[in-house]
Amino acid sequence: MADLLLILLSAALVNNFVLVQFLGLCPFVGTSARFETTVPMTLATMFVLAVAAVATNLLHHHLLAPFGLEYLRIIAFIVVIAACVQFTELFVRAASPLLHRMLGLYLPLITTNCAVLGVVLIAVDEGLSLARTLVLAIGAGAGFGVAIVAFAALRERINDDAVPAPLRGVPLALVTVGFMALAFHGLRGIGAGMGA
Amino acid sequence: MINWFAKPTETPVIMDRVLIALALPVAVSAWVFGPMALAHCAVALAAGAGFESVCRFARNRTPWPFADRSVPVTCLLIALAMPPSAPLWLSVVAVGIGVVLAKELYGGLGRNVFNPAMAGYAAVLAAYPQALAHTDATTGATALDALRFRGAMTIDEASGGPAFGVLGGAGFEWVNAAALAGGVYLLLVRVVHWRLPLAVLVGLGLPAAIFHDAGSSASLGSPVFHWFAGASMLAAFFIATDPVTAPRAAGHQWLFGLGVGALVFAIRAAGSHPDGVAFAVLLGNLATPVLDRLRAARSGQAP
Numbered sequence: 001m002a003d004l005l006l007i008l009l010s011a012a013l014v015n016n017f018v019l020v021q022f023l024g025l026c027p028f029v030g031t032s033a034r035f036e037t038t039v040p041m042t043l044a045t046m047f048v049l050a051v052a053a054v055a056t057n058l059l060h061h062h063l064l065a066p067f068g069l070e071y072l073r074i075i076a077f078i079v080v081i082a083a084c085v086q087f088t089e090l091f092v093r094a095a096s097p098l099l100h101r102m103l104g105l106y107l108p109l110i111t112t113n114c115a116v117l118g119v120v121l122i123a124v125d126e127g128l129s130l131a132r133t134l135v136l137a138i139g140a141g142a143g144f145g146v147a148i149v150a151f152a153a154l155r156e157r158i159n160d161d162a163v164p165a166p167l168r169g170v171p172l173a174l175v176t177v178g179f180m181a182l183a184f185h186g187l188r189g190i191g192a193g194m195g196a
Numbered sequence: 197m198i199n200w201f202a203k204p205t206e207t208p209v210i211m212d213r214v215l216i217a218l219a220l221p222v223a224v225s226a227w228v229f230g231p232m233a234l235a236h237c238a239v240a241l242a243a244g245a246g247f248e249s250v251c252r253f254a255r256n257r258t259p260w261p262f263a264d265r266s267v268p269v270t271c272l273l274i275a276l277a278m279p280p281s282a283p284l285w286l287s288v289v290a291v292g293i294g295v296v297l298a299k300e301l302y303g304g305l306g307r308n309v310f311n312p313a314m315a316g317y318a319a320v321l322a323a324y325p326q327a328l329a330h331t332d333a334t335t336g337a338t339a340l341d342a343l344r345f346r347g348a349m350t351i352d353e354a355s356g357g358p359a360f361g362v363l364g365g366a367g368f369e370w371v372n373a374a375a376l377a378g379g380v381y382l383l384l385v386r387v388v389h390w391r392l393p394l395a396v397l398v399g400l401g402l403p404a405a406i407f408h409d410a411g412s413s414a415s416l417g418s419p420v421f422h423w424f425a426g427a428s429m430l431a432a433f434f435i436a437t438d439p440v441t442a443p444r445a446a447g448h449q450w451l452f453g454l455g456v457g458a459l460v461f462a463i464r465a466a467g468s469h470p471d472g473v474a475f476a477v478l479l480g481n482l483a484t485p486v487l488d489r490l491r492a493a494r495s496g497q498a499p
Contacts, residue, residue, distance in 0.1 A: 035489065153485035154309050162303025164255065172301060179298065179310050183482055185322050186459075186475020189468030 004135045010191055011139030017115045018147040019177075019184040024115030028144070029173060031106045032152040040099050041106065042148060044092065046141025048084045048110050049119055053137035055080045056120040057130050077120050078111070085111045115144060151180065203386040207305065211265035213387045214434065217378035218272045221430070224374035228367040229280035236275040239284045243291040244271035251300040264305050270294055273313035273434060276371065277427045277474065282328050289324075290316035310481045311441045318474035372429040379433025388437045391446065392453045396432040397423060399457020407465065416465045426471035431460065435477050442480075443487040452487065456480040 017023045024045075031041045056077045064070050089107050093100045100107065110116060119140045123133040154176055160168045167175070204210050225233040245261040253259040262268055274290045294316025299308040321328060382388040401419035408418050422428060427435075436442060436456050443452050456476045463472025 150482045150486055153489050154482070156489070157309055157485045159303055159307055162307045164301065167301055175297060175301060176309065179315055179478065180482060182315070182318050182322055183310075183475055183478035186318065186463055186469055186472060186479065187467060190462060190466040 004132065006191055007132055007135050008139040008142070011119075011136050012143035012146060013184070014187045014190050016143040016147060016184050017118065017140045018144055019181045020188075021118070022181075023118040024113045024144060025177070027106050027109060027113055028148055028151065029170065029177070030109075031103065032148050032155055032173075034102070035149075035152040035156055037099075037102050038148045038152045039145070040092075040096075041103060042141065042145035044088050044103070044107060045110055045113065045116070045144055046138065048081065048088055049116055049137040049141045050134060051084045051087075052077075052081045052116060053120050053123055053133045054130065055084070057123060057128075057133045060124050073124065074117075074121075077117060081116055081120070082111045115140060147180065151177065154180075207264045207266065210387050211269055213382065213385050214269050215265060215272070217381045217387075218269065218276070218434070220378045221276055221371050221374040222272060225276060225280070225371045228370050232280040233275075235284060236278050236280065236282075236287045237272060240271035240275040240278075240287040240291050241268055243288040244268060244295055247292055247295045248300070251296060251304075266305055267295055269434075270299075270313040270316070273430060274317050276375075276430060277313070277317050279328060286320050286324060286327055290320045292316070293319040306440050308440060309485065311435055311438050311477050314435060314474040314477040314481075318478055321469060321474060368426060369424040372424040372427075375429035375433060379429060382433060382437075388433060391449050392437045392442060393432040395450050395453020396436045396457040396460075397428075399454035400428060400432075400460050401457070403458055403461045403465075416461075422461060422464070426460075426464070427473040428460065431456070431473040431477060435473070436480065441477075441484055443484045443491070445487070445491040448487040448491060452480050452483065455483065 011017065015021060018025065018028050027041065027045070031037045056073075059076060059080060060070075060073060064073055064076060069076075085108060088110070089100075092103070092107060119137055120133075123136050128136060151173075155173055158172060158176070163172055204213065222234075222237055226237075244267045248261040248267045249259045252261070271291050274294060275287055278287055278290070294312040294314075298310050298315035299305075299312040302308045379388065379393060383390055383393075400422050404417060404419040404422045407416045417425070436453055443449055456479075459476035459479055460472045463469055463475055467475075469475065
């Protein structure tokens with residue numbers, strides 16, 4: 001149990017997939033302009049991550065590995081992720097058309113969110129069990145959520161009228177991501193001695 | 197006749213009092229660590245004046261620096277946090293990142309989202325770990341390093357070493373005591389409310405007390421040690437109390453202070469950086485807009 005908690009905290013904070021490993025920056029910057037879209041985006045990403053992680057884990061251990069087809073894994077995993085995203089998109093469109101419009105292109109783009117492929121590849125590379133893979137995926141999703149919620153609130157606070165013209169909008173947002181990554185860098189090493 | 201105990205509201209007045217409060221730690225630092233500590237302060241102030249002038253000039257304002265006195269406060273905080281044995285150009289880099297990137301780019305005073313001093317100091321901590329390594333021939337390892345790399349020694353054995361003083365780290369304990377005295381002055385002149393400093397010190401002391409473990413070889417240091425080591429007192433009274441980057445609601449201030457204190461302890465005890473103050477404050481700053489947003493949502497106003 002303790003090691004599962006450690007995996008969760010490590011994926012969410014110490015090795016945050018966005019701010020420490022720099023994966024998934026595109027939806028991170030793209031959907032953080034409005035605070036309202038961040039929580040739905042996090043839930044969608046976390047759902048895709050969890051389903052895709054479990055599916056790719058089973059696919060790898062019961063189909064690819066027994067037949068020596070590991071070299072096909074990136075293609076196979078992307079197909080699995082795309083299917084998960086399609087399913088999520090259909091669900092969001094039916095459940096909340098407004099939310100579907102707010103998330104726009106970024107919802108289908110979860111397919112190409114490298115954090116999702118990154119998590120499933122890391123889980124397979126490290127030979128994590130099914131339970132650990134699921135916890136890693138949930139932790140990565142939670143870490144994405146922590147980062148994007150904080151980032152959206154920071155972006156709201158930045159007063160664009162006061163910012164020098166060339167830096168308004170995305171440029172200063174990227175400077176802000178840099179400082180956020182700096183803050184998370186301070187957590188480096190925590191939990192490393194405990195066999196994560 | 198000036199009423200020195202009236203609650204000040206204008207930024208230059210507040211910052212003048214913060215500068216008065218910082219004079220004591222600067223003097224003690226110079227007395228304990230020698231001229232290098234003063235040189236860091238002077239270089240940091242000069243760099244701060246230069247960077248602020250250039251930024252003001254670039255934005256078509258009067259290029260006269262230090263008008264609101266917030267930049268010299270940032271410079272002195274960076275210089276005090278810097279180990280005196282570090283090269284002087286590190287102070288210049290830290291001030292540049294803190295004043296230009298973390299403050300002026302966001303529109304200047306009151307518009308920054310991160311504490312400028314800690315943003316600049318954290319950046320050089322991350323970028324130049326070698327230049328900042330606390331061990332060198334003249335000062336030896338600091339207490340925070342000695343505590344972590346002491347092997348199987350107990351606290352009492354290790355704290356007999358040259359890196360330890362009466363209360364905390366050798367030398368640093370006196371700077372911390374001076375910062376505490378300056379902080380008490382700020383409380384008296386009502387520049388700072390007692391809530392945030394107390395929350396930071398409790399947040400740092402509580403986990404230290406829980407893990408103190410009666411001074412065994414696994415102990416991570418007593419609360420008193422942590423309060424008087426590194427930049428603890430500066431963080432509690434001068435950095436966490438920054439009105440721009442700390443949350444506004446009282447409950448959220450408790451949460452912020454306790455969180456920053458606990459993060460300082462966690463990074464010192466388990467992280468790979470010698471002192472966690474800068475990173476803990478930045479992580480706290482990250483939470484501030486979310487907390488202020490919650491407050492605005494609760495009271496039904498626009499954020």
